[in-house]
Amino acid sequence: MRIVGIRRPGAVTEVAQLSDDGREVTVLAALDAFWSDPFGHLAADFDGPSLAASTVRFVPPVRPDARVVCIGLNYLKHVAEGTFREAELPEYPTLFARWSQSLTVDGAVVPVPSGEDGLDWEGEVVAWVGAPLVDATPEEALAAVVGYSTFNDLTARRAQKLTSQWILGKNADRSGPLGPMVPAAEVGDLREGLRVVTRVNGEIVQDGSTDEMVYGVGDTLAHISRTFTLRPGDLLATGTPSGVGYARTPPWLLRPGDVVEVEVERLGSLRNTVVGNAARQAPTVAR
Numbered sequence: 001m002r003i004v005g006i007r008r009p010g011a012v013t014e015v016a017q018l019s020d021d022g023r024e025v026t027v028l029a030a031l032d033a034f035w036s037d038p039f040g041h042l043a044a045d046f047d048g049p050s051l052a053a054s055t056v057r058f059v060p061p062v063r064p065d066a067r068v069v070c071i072g073l074n075y076l077k078h079v080a081e082g083t084f085r086e087a088e089l090p091e092y093p094t095l096f097a098r099w100s101q102s103l104t105v106d107g108a109v110v111p112v113p114s115g116e117d118g119l120d121w122e123g124e125v126v127a128w129v130g131a132p133l134v135d136a137t138p139e140e141a142l143a144a145v146v147g148y149s150t151f152n153d154l155t156a157r158r159a160q161k162l163t164s165q166w167i168l169g170k171n172a173d174r175s176g177p178l179g180p181m182v183p184a185a186e187v188g189d190l191r192e193g194l195r196v197v198t199r200v201n202g203e204i205v206q207d208g209s210t211d212e213m214v215y216g217v218g219d220t221l222a223h224i225s226r227t228f229t230l231r232p233g234d235l236l237a238t239g240t241p242s243g244v245g246y247a248r249t250p251p252w253l254l255r256p257g258d259v260v261e262v263e264v265e266r267l268g269s270l271r272n273t274v275v276g277n278a279a280r281q282a283p284t285v286a287r
Contacts, residue, residue, distance in 0.1 A: 001042070002180035002268065003147065005031065005061030008051070015061045017046055018053070018180055026050045035063055035233040038130045038146045042183055060103040060178045063233040068098035069224060070153065072166065074239025075212050081247040092223060093215040096166045098237070104174040106270045111279040113156050113172045118253025119274060122153035122240035123198035123206050123262035125190065127217045128181055133230040141225060142218030148187045150179035150264040151237055152272065157246050157253070173280050177272045187266050190217060194265040196241055201259055208241025
């Protein structure tokens with residue numbers, strides 16, 4: 001099952017099931033209604049209208065006020081390849097935030113911001129929170145995950161490195177392509193190891209496994225829930241394996257015309273084309 005966000009002309013954002021061949025969507029509920037009871041909606045019979053995919057616009061099925069929390073440095077080989085290689089691994093994960101407005105979908109074009117030599121790729125997995133979490137245990141937090149998606153945490157490295165805080169470099173326009181949500185019951189435990197592969201123009205640049213994560217999904221969500229309440233529709237981006245562009249010699253960044261793909265076992269793949277800064281004012285292109 002693949003869950004996506006759609007917009008019909010003149011309609012609010014809705015959540016829908018995407019058919020296996022990608023040609024049709026079946027509407028489940030309006031966005032707010034879906035996130036009021038995501039587990040219930042996924043378990044119910046899908047009796048909404050079916051529409052040709054070509055007649056709708058695909059959007060992330062994300063609430064406008066959702067929190068997007070991201071783990072930095074969650075794979076040991078990625079830590080070793082970057083500027084933090086000499087630092088001692090902290091007891092708690094390094095967390096930063098994305099705004100939901102930075103997210104986009106498979107097929108969207110992603111512009112390079114002004115002043116950047118290009119964008120860096122970071123293929124990873126996103127976990128979707130499906131129930132409120134307050135002072136949760138790791139077991140409770142993991143049970144509250146309703147699904148997972150393929151994600152590309154495309155990064156503006158110049159902006160990221162201007163200060164010790166990463167938010168600017170992690171929130172460029174349309175820099176967070178997000179794949180359909182696959183229910184957690186169909187995915188299983190990330191600690192068993194799902195392959196994460198990133199390709200640039202067909203060449204493999206990252207090839208890792210989720211069993212390499214330092215900080216698990218349940219532990220991290222529980223840690224966050226001790227400070228602020230997590231709500232249905234919030235997201236956790238779980239970090240990227242080694243192989244990013246800035247750590248290479250010479251550095252390799254995505255430039256206009258490059259095609260970047262992220263594929264995660266059981267979750268599917270994302271494919272996005274990088275374009276010039278002028279496209280920041282143009283509408284996104286999705287399916």
